[in-house]
Amino acid sequence: MSPSIPLVNLQRQHAELKSELLAAAESVMDRNAFIQGPDVSEFERGFSDLLGVSEVVGCSNGTSALALALEAVGVRAGDEVITVSHTFIATGEAIKHVGATPILVDVDAHTYTMSPKSLEAAITRRTRAVVPVHLYGTPADMDSIFEICKDRGLKVVEDAAQAHLATYKGRHVGELGDAASFSFYPGKNLGALGDAGAVATNDQVVAQKVRLLRDHGRTEKYVHEVVGYNRRMDGMQGAFLSAKLPYLTRWTARRRELASRYDAALGPSGFQIMEVDRQARSAYHLYVVQASNRNEVMDSMQKAGIGVGIHYPVPLHRQPAFSNGSTRRKELDVTDRLSERILSLPICPFIREEEVDRVCEHFLDVACP
Numbered sequence: 001m002s003p004s005i006p007l008v009n010l011q012r013q014h015a016e017l018k019s020e021l022l023a024a025a026e027s028v029m030d031r032n033a034f035i036q037g038p039d040v041s042e043f044e045r046g047f048s049d050l051l052g053v054s055e056v057v058g059c060s061n062g063t064s065a066l067a068l069a070l071e072a073v074g075v076r077a078g079d080e081v082i083t084v085s086h087t088f089i090a091t092g093e094a095i096k097h098v099g100a101t102p103i104l105v106d107v108d109a110h111t112y113t114m115s116p117k118s119l120e121a122a123i124t125r126r127t128r129a130v131v132p133v134h135l136y137g138t139p140a141d142m143d144s145i146f147e148i149c150k151d152r153g154l155k156v157v158e159d160a161a162q163a164h165l166a167t168y169k170g171r172h173v174g175e176l177g178d179a180a181s182f183s184f185y186p187g188k189n190l191g192a193l194g195d196a197g198a199v200a201t202n203d204q205v206v207a208q209k210v211r212l213l214r215d216h217g218r219t220e221k222y223v224h225e226v227v228g229y230n231r232r233m234d235g236m237q238g239a240f241l242s243a244k245l246p247y248l249t250r251w252t253a254r255r256r257e258l259a260s261r262y263d264a265a266l267g268p269s270g271f272q273i274m275e276v277d278r279q280a281r282s283a284y285h286l287y288v289v290q291a292s293n294r295n296e297v298m299d300s301m302q303k304a305g306i307g308v309g310i311h312y313p314v315p316l317h318r319q320p321a322f323s324n325g326s327t328r329r330k331e332l333d334v335t336d337r338l339s340e341r342i343l344s345l346p347i348c349p350f351i352r353e354e355e356v357d358r359v360c361e362h363f364l365d366v367a368c369p
């Protein structure tokens with residue numbers, strides 16, 4: 001039998017970078033700088049340069065980064081924050097963590113990102129902020145979202161956890177809104193060797209607030225200006241991320257090549273493939289295709305050793321954690337339909353073209369549009 005194809009091949013990535021990563025770990029140990037410190041600062045500078053944003057603040061993970069970004073732009077207990085139901089649970093959790101109520105809206109049937117119409121219909125007097133999610137690496141319809149938020153004074157905080165180096169009208173996501181959160185969970189497009197995340201912003205005041213909040217509200221040793229959190233990035237993770245950062249541009253280009261290969265194989269056979277606005281470029285964190293017999297396809301591919309996934313099978317408005325009445329439930333037809341039809345196929349910079357071809361062959365054998 002041919003070898004299995006994992007959804008994300010971290011083994012190949014880490015085999016290639018092993019000596020650089022070990023050297024990075026050794027230098028952190030030699031410097032004794034385990035929490036924040038120079039390695040985190042260096043990564044913050046490197047990532048902000050690459051994004052073209054003035055400030056990046058390293059955090060413990062993407063969920064804490066989103067919560068800190070929301071708090072820093074002024075979201076408070078009792079506020080409503082509008083986001084999509086079709087996302088990873090962390091988006092809704094982060095809104096809850098600042099005491100706000102997540103209002104869950106539908107996504108566009110083609111790009112799978114926030115539907116501006118659904119957003120507009122959900123706004124109330126209590127709405128304080130909007131969190132578009134660049135899901136699968138595909139930028140949300142930011143022009144329409146800004147247009148809706150601008151006149152109403154709503155803050156926009158991008159959840160860019162899956163969208164490192166995705167672009168919208170030539171600018172990277174993460175520099176478009178009032179602030180943005182990134183995740184460096186190992187399987188993300190830029191992954192640490194553990195948990196890590198960051199807030200990106202062009203607003204010095206927001207960045208300063210995040211810096212304060214992530215480190216116990218501390219302004220100097222023994223002085224705590226506000227009640228903060230322990231949401232700092234480890235020195236080790238900062239050093240690992242700096243070691244990987246120079247590859248991110250090439251890795252992103254490779255993801256786009258592989259996505260085109262999938263598109264060319266699956267699109268002409270009538271399958272609904274990922275659609276990206278002409279003015280945007282996806283970072284293809286995931287390659288998602290629809291099938292009417294999704295569960296059957298998934299079983300069959302898993303049996304053949306192909307790592308497939310569903311992102312996500314249970315939308316937030318159907319999760320027990322968000323069904324306690326605090327979230328207004330609307331009809332989310334597109335979200336519900338997607339959750340039954342979507343399938344994520346293996347994509348990462350280290351998958352070989354012949355592996356993509358094998359995945360496509362198997363998919364086309366068993367799947368129905």
Ligand SMILES: *Cc1c(COP(=O)(O)O)cnc(C)c1O
Pocket residue numbers: 061062063064087088090091133135159161162182183184185195196197
């Ligand atoms: C991964 C992810 C997060 C959370 O990031 P963590 O680093 O795992 O806390 C938030 N939102 C989305 C869309 C994600 O994919």
